[in-house]
Amino acid sequence: MHRVVITGMGTINALGTDVPTTLEAFREGRCGIGPLEFRDVERLSIRIGGQVRDYDPEASFNRQQIALYDRFTQFTLLAAQEAVGQSGLSFAGELAARSGVVLGTAGGGVTTWDENYRTVYEEGKNRVHPFVVPKLMNNAAASHVSMTHNLKGPSFTVATACASSNHAMGQAFQLIRSGMCTVMLTGGSESMLCFGGVKAWEGLRVMSKDACRPFSANRNGMVQGEGAGVFVFEEMEHAKKRGATILAEVIGFAMTSDAADIVMPSQQGAARAIRGAMQDAKVNPEQIGYINAHGTGTAANDKTECAAVADALGHHADAVMISSTKSMHGHLIGGTGAVELLACILALRDGIIAPTIGYEEPDPECALDVVPNVAREAKVDVVLSNAFAFGGLNAVLALRKV
Amino acid sequence: MSSEVQDKVIEIIAEQAVLEVSDVKLDATLEDLGIDSMGLVESIFAIEEAFDIQVPFNANEPEKSEFDISSVGAIVTAIEALVAEQKGT
Incomplete structure (x- = not known):
């Protein structure tokens, strides 16, 4: 049995576009939840969420990448970049072959589904962009992470609704612990803050209209967020041998x-x-x-x-x-x-x-x-x-x- | 001889290839321009949108397609024919 440690972490979420900003928000108890901003929000009864604000895809990706990356994939790639950067790893040869990606997402490219349903149903068009399928598929984010970082071992996506990321990280942990892999990029992402995404949740009548107050007697429901978190899980001896900074051990x-x-x-x-x-x-x-x-x-x-x-x-x-x-x-x-x-x-x-x-x-x-x-x-x-x-x-x- | 269709098709191909319009010659193949199969279907989509036509093309058997993609010039000729056929111009 091999021991597994975390040597890199990355995120983008309503609290910040990287780990230091997010941790600072945790220390300050800052709230990232606010009014939702997207098309047709006025037709929703739930109008708050933890949205990633002032996000400009063009600051990080070129036009061809944007044509291929749903918002959940973009978030994942940004978080993965931060995590891999912190770990100091680069993947080639034997290490690349023994490293992979396991990510969680419940909905995959929900905004891509939403926009294209709008095109064919609401606008009555009979043609959609050729990349709709590769953009919306649940494994798009995991696949793009594997391509971007040259990870050639086991890569897949876990969809277990709200437990997706934990199940994914559990798989990554077990792949390294069992000796099958040396490094795994793992975590998850979600981006369903669009009209259709929130409308679906609204139907269930479990959403709060004003705030998320866990454990408080006056709590009145959940509030949706969006973003990604990605970690570098690494076999402990491999991490120690290269003198990596170890953030925590997964036990x-x-x-x-x-x-x-x-x-x-x-x-x-x-x-x-x-x-x-x-x-x-x-x-x-x-x-x-x-x-x-x-x-x-x-x-x-x-x-x-x-x-x-x-x-x-x-x-x-x-x-x-x-x-x-x-x-x-x-x-x-x-x-x-x-x-x-x-x-x-x-x-x-x-x-x-x-x-x-x-x-x-x-x-x-x-x-x-x-x-x-x-x-x-x-x-x-x-x-x-x-x-x-x-x-x-x-x-x-x-x-x-x- | 240049046409409105030709100018638009070349503009779409140039954008896909990330080249200047002046660098896209009629005798060039898509391969010469660095456009792969994904780039091809994206270009066809853009052409369909621009002219509001249907382009008969199956990526599984491009050689059997009625739509000739052997060069930029061949694509322009094919699109001109499709526009004439489907738009009656």
Whole structure:
């Protein structure tokens, strides 16, 4: 069994266009959620989101690349560039053959679907651009990362709704741990903040019209975000041999299925995943200092998640810190676990616990230390990151300080 | 002899090849200009949009297509015929 460490990280999301800006926002408890800006937004009843603002694709990509890259692919490539740059790796020969990409996304090129449906249905045109398919396919981002960075080993995309990124990072972890790969680029991205994307979510009636307030008694739903998070996972000896800066060690992963309901979460399913990640990591509940919650801000998720944490951690649940950074960057759906892993690294490396902002009223059903509103300094050695998806698919990662 | 169709087709091909219009000669092949199969279908899309015509082209068997793409000049001739046929000009 090989040990797996993180040697690079990159992001773009509503809080910033890189990791330092995002971590600064976590420290300050800054909110990136605001009024949505796109065509036909006035026809939506939900008009807020964690949108990446002032984004100019032409600043990073040429015309031909833009013709081929959906927004979710662009975000992924930007995050991957930052992560690979930090790692100091370049891929050639044997290393390229033993390195790959596993990314999560729930919707893939949603804006490409949206724009082209508009063209053929609303505008009545009978012709669409030839790159619609390669642009919208869910694996477009993973494929472009592999092409851009010459990664020739296993590459694929995982789609498990809101757990996509955690499932993806779990696969990357296992590919290196088993000895199949040396380096994996992993994480995920999502960009469904367009008329059709938000309209679909609106239909489910789980969205908040004003704010994402996880664990707060007056919470009234989730708020969507967009962006990407990409990490360089590397076999530990390989990283040490080349003198790389190690950000954290990935020590455990577990996934479970509720086998119960297509949208309602299950305390048992979530608790089994949390317990499974601790067992895989060979740690006791008492060693867990921080949990990055799934914490969507819906009535159902937050109380179920708190009950699952209490179940899995026992008495230690009262001592552990648990926060939801979705209150700041929104719910990135298939990309959310990746951006949230940044808060785990912030906790381990810098000793800063990102807060749950927007917290206004205690909820007896969420009676844990949710680090309300203000970031906290604390030394933690082991953290967990939760993701619980629609469809009852749960994925939990465990990380350790190095 | 130059035509409106020829000028527009050359403009589209030049844009695809990232070349000046003056560098796109009628006897050049798409390969000479560095346009690959993806570039070709993108050019055909742009031509269809520009002239509001349907270009019969299947990327699986370009050689069997009624649409001659052997050179820039051949494409111009084919597009002129399609415009005349489909737009009645």
